[in-house]
Amino acid sequence: MRRRLRGMRDEARVRPMRGKRERLLREMYVAMHGRLGPSGWWPGETPLEICVGAVLTQNTAWTNVEKAIVRLRDAGALADGRTLLSLPEAELSELIRPAGFFRLKAVRLRNLLRFLDDACGFDFGVLAGQDLDDLRPRLLEVSGIGPETADSVLLYAVGLPTFVVDAYTRRILHRHAMVPEDITYHDLRDVFMDVLDPDVPFYNEYHALIVRVAKDWCRARGPRCADCPLCPFLDGGAA
Known part of the structure; x- marks a missing residue:
C-alpha cells in the first residue's frame, strides 16, 4: 500500500511538470515562428532526394x-x-564527393536504398501506412543510419x-536550463514527444525553426542572445 501511495504521489508531481514543459515548448515555437515565419x-x-540528403548531411554543411x-x-x-541503387559504388562515390566522407556515405546510402527497396519498392506511401514504432527500429538496424x-x-x-x-536542439535547450548538456538523443527526443501531440507539420516546422535559430543566434561561439527570438525564455544569457 505504501509503495502504491508513493507511486501516486510521484505521478501527481510529474503531471504539472509535463504540463509546464508543454506550455513552454509551445510558447517557444510561437516565438520562433512569429519572428521567422x-x-x-x-x-x-x-x-x-530527402533520403539522400539525410545521409549526405552527416558531419557536413548543407551547402556541400x-x-x-x-x-x-x-x-x-x-x-x-x-536507378540510384544501380550505380556502381565508385561512380556514386565520385558524384557525392562534395558532401565529404564520400566513400563512407556511398556505402551508407546504398544500405538505405536497399532497405527502401526491400521494405516498399521505393513506394513511400507504403511506408507511410506502417506503424512508426515498428518501422523506426527496423530502419535503425540499417548500417550507417543513426537516430537523427x-x-x-x-x-x-x-x-x-x-x-x-x-x-x-541540445544546445538551445541546455542553454535554457531545460536539459543537461550530455542528454542522450532519445531522451532529448522524448522531451518533445512525451508532451506534444504527434503532428507531422508541427514537428517538421519546429525542428526547422530550431535549426534556423541556432545558426543565426544561438551559435556555439558568440551567441547573440539579446536579439534572439528565444531571448524572453533565457535567464542571464548563454554561457
Whole structure:
C-alpha cells in the first residue's frame, strides 16, 4: 500500500511538470515562428532526394550536400530509387564527393536504398501506412543510419510523426536550463514527444525553426542572445 501511495504521489508531481514543459515548448515555437515565419523544410524535390540528403548531411554543411545532389540530379541518378541503387559504388562515390566522407556515405546510402527497396519498392506511401514504432527500429538496424538520420527520413520523406533532434536542439535547450548538456538523443527526443501531440507539420516546422535559430543566434561561439527570438525564455544569457 505504501509503495502504491508513493507511486501516486510521484505521478501527481510529474503531471504539472509535463504540463509546464508543454506550455513552454509551445510558447517557444510561437516565438520562433512569429519572428521567422514558415521554413519550407525539408529541402528536396522528392522523398528520394530527402533520403539522400539525410545521409549526405552527416558531419557536413548543407551547402556541400546541395552540390552533391545537383551532381546526382544532373547525372540522372535521382530519376528513381532503383536507378540510384544501380550505380556502381565508385561512380556514386565520385558524384557525392562534395558532401565529404564520400566513400563512407556511398556505402551508407546504398544500405538505405536497399532497405527502401526491400521494405516498399521505393513506394513511400507504403511506408507511410506502417506503424512508426515498428518501422523506426527496423530502419535503425540499417548500417550507417543513426537516430537523427532515421528520424529525418521518417518525418520528412515518409511523413510519420517522429521528432528530429540534433546538436542545435541540445544546445538551445541546455542553454535554457531545460536539459543537461550530455542528454542522450532519445531522451532529448522524448522531451518533445512525451508532451506534444504527434503532428507531422508541427514537428517538421519546429525542428526547422530550431535549426534556423541556432545558426543565426544561438551559435556555439558568440551567441547573440539579446536579439534572439528565444531571448524572453533565457535567464542571464548563454554561457
